[in-house]
Amino acid sequence: MHLIPDITIVGGGLAGSEAAWQAAERGLFVHLYEMRPAVQTGAHQTASLAELICSNSLGSNLPDRASGLLKNELRLLGSLLLECAEQAAIPAGSALAVDREGFAQLVTQKITDHPNIRVIREEVTRIPESIAIIASGPLTSPAFSKAILELTGEDHLYFYDAIAPIVTLDSVNMETAFRASRYDKSEGDGGDYINCPFTKDEYLAFQRALCEAERIQLREFEQELEQGVRAGADKYFEGCLPVEIIARRGEMSLAFGPMRPVGLIDPRTGRRPYAVVQLRQDNLAGDLYNLVGFQTNLTFPEQRRVLRMIPGLEKAGFVRYGQMHRNTFIASPKMLLPTLQFRERSDLFFAGQLTGVEGYIGNIATGLLAGWNAARWMQGKEPLVLPLTTMLGALCHYITSADMKDFQPMKANFGILPPLEAQKRLNKRDRYARYAQRSRTDLEGFLRNLP
Numbered sequence: 001m002h003l004i005p006d007i008t009i010v011g012g013g014l015a016g017s018e019a020a021w022q023a024a025e026r027g028l029f030v031h032l033y034e035m036r037p038a039v040q041t042g043a044h045q046t047a048s049l050a051e052l053i054c055s056n057s058l059g060s061n062l063p064d065r066a067s068g069l070l071k072n073e074l075r076l077l078g079s080l081l082l083e084c085a086e087q088a089a090i091p092a093g094s095a096l097a098v099d100r101e102g103f104a105q106l107v108t109q110k111i112t113d114h115p116n117i118r119v120i121r122e123e124v125t126r127i128p129e130s131i132a133i134i135a136s137g138p139l140t141s142p143a144f145s146k147a148i149l150e151l152t153g154e155d156h157l158y159f160y161d162a163i164a165p166i167v168t169l170d171s172v173n174m175e176t177a178f179r180a181s182r183y184d185k186s187e188g189d190g191g192d193y194i195n196c197p198f199t200k201d202e203y204l205a206f207q208r209a210l211c212e213a214e215r216i217q218l219r220e221f222e223q224e225l226e227q228g229v230r231a232g233a234d235k236y237f238e239g240c241l242p243v244e245i246i247a248r249r250g251e252m253s254l255a256f257g258p259m260r261p262v263g264l265i266d267p268r269t270g271r272r273p274y275a276v277v278q279l280r281q282d283n284l285a286g287d288l289y290n291l292v293g294f295q296t297n298l299t300f301p302e303q304r305r306v307l308r309m310i311p312g313l314e315k316a317g318f319v320r321y322g323q324m325h326r327n328t329f330i331a332s333p334k335m336l337l338p339t340l341q342f343r344e345r346s347d348l349f350f351a352g353q354l355t356g357v358e359g360y361i362g363n364i365a366t367g368l369l370a371g372w373n374a375a376r377w378m379q380g381k382e383p384l385v386l387p388l389t390t391m392l393g394a395l396c397h398y399i400t401s402a403d404m405k406d407f408q409p410m411k412a413n414f415g416i417l418p419p420l421e422a423q424k425r426l427n428k429r430d431r432y433a434r435y436a437q438r439s440r441t442d443l444e445g446f447l448r449n450l451p
Ligand SMILES: Cc1cc2nc3c(=O)[nH]c(=O)nc-3n(C[C@H](O)[C@H](O)[C@H](O)COP(=O)(O)OP(=O)(O)OC[C@H]3O[C@@H](n4cnc5c(N)ncnc54)[C@H](O)[C@@H]3O)c2cc1C
Pocket: 010, 011, 012, 013, 014, 015, 016, 033, 034, 035, 036, 041, 043, 044, 050, 051, 052, 053, 054, 055, 056, 122, 123, 124, 125, 135, 136, 137, 138, 139, 140, 141, 144, 161, 162, 163, 323, 324, 325, 326, 327, 351, 352, 353, 354, 358, 359, 360, 361, 363
C-alpha cells in the first residue's frame, strides 16, 4: 500500500465513498478519512461507510421522475453506490429503498477491499494541503467545520433537518393497519407499505396533540426556527419539515402533506381513509418499519405518547426516535466551479451535502463527479462540466450560479433543467419523458466524445 496518497478524501459518507471509488478506479491512490466510530456525528449509529441517517429510500426509480432520471445518469456513469443500493433493495413500490445495514456493509466491503484505497479512521481537523475532496457532510465535526470556515472566510449556511422514527413490525396492529401501495404500483402481495388509517375525529385529535406536544429545545436557534426567519438562510428545509411544524401550519396541512390518503382504499371500509400514516420496510428481514415523512423533534416520551395515537400503532415499539440536527453547507455560488473545484484552489474539490446539493442520490452524484474530476486534474486533463440538460449537470450549475441571497440546498427536480423546445404543447408526463430522453442522448454523446 502506498504511504503517500495521490488524493485525500475527507468523509466516508455517501459522497466520499463514491468519490473514493471513482478516483481509485481511475488509478489514483486514495486515503479516505472517516472519523467514526472514534468521533460520532450525533445522527450516525454505526461505523460503516455510507450510512443512511434517516429514510432508507433513495427516491423514485421511475425514469420520468427527477430522482429516477438522476439514477439513470448514475447508471450510465458507473456509480458504485447505486449498484450497491440495487443489490440491497427491498420492496417499496416504485421507489428504490434499501436494507440500511446491508447497503452500508456492501459499500464498506467494496471500498475497504479496493487495492487503491486505504480507509483511515481518524478525524481530520485541517484542510489537506495537496489534492483533496472535502465530503464531510452536513454533520461535519466542529473542529473541521472551523477549518472550512477559515478557508471560505464566510459564515456557514445552515438549516435544520430531522429524522423519522422506526418501529418494530410485531408491535403494529394489523387488525387496523393494512398493506397497500398508492395506486397499486406494488408488485408485492397486498402492497409494500403498511397504512395506518384515520377517521376525521382521530385525525383532528392527532393534529392537535402534535401541536401541543413538548419539543426538544434547540437552544439559541429555537426562536429562529419557530419564526422561520432568515439569517443567511432559511432555517427549515421544506422537504424535511418536522411533522409538528407542519401540524402548526394549519389543521389540514398534514392531511395534504405526509398524511395524504390519495390512491389508498382501506379494505375494511372499502373507502379512502380521511388521512394515513404510511410505514415503509426498513430492513431486509422486514421486521422494522419507518414512519414515512414523519421527521420529528418531539421529546422521546412525547413521541411515545403522541405517535401511539396513530391507529394501529397503539402499542408501537420504537427502535429509533426522531431527532433534529443542524445541517451545514457552504456558499457554493461564491466558492465553487461547476466542476466542483474550489475557485481559489483548483486541487481542492467539494462534494455531497456540504455543496448545497440535497438528497441521498444527489450527494452520491456529486461524489461521483468530484472523484472523476479529481482524477482528471491529477492526470493533467481538464475537469469536466456535465451537459446542463443532465440532472447532475443542472444541479452543479444551480449550486454554483444561484443567487446567493436566496441560496438554499437543492434536490434533483425538473425545474432546474433548461426548458424543452415546444414544451407548452406537452402534458406533464410527456414533458418529463422528453427531459429523460434528452438527458440520456446528451450524456451518451458527451461520454462518446470525452476530451
Ligand atoms: C438529520 C438529517 C436527516 C437527513 N435525512 C435525509 C433523508 O431522509 N433523505 C435524504 O435524501 N437526505 C437526507 N439528509 C440529507 C443528506 O442527503 C444526507 O445527510 C447524506 O448522508 C449526505 O451525504 P454526504 O456524503 O454529504 O454526508 P454523510 O453521508 O453525512 O458523510 C459524511 C461523513 O463524513 C464524516 N466526517 C465528518 N466530519 C469528519 C472529519 N472531520 N473527519 C473525518 N470524517 C468526518 C462523517 O462521519 C460522515 O460519515 C439528511 C440530513 C440530515 C442532517
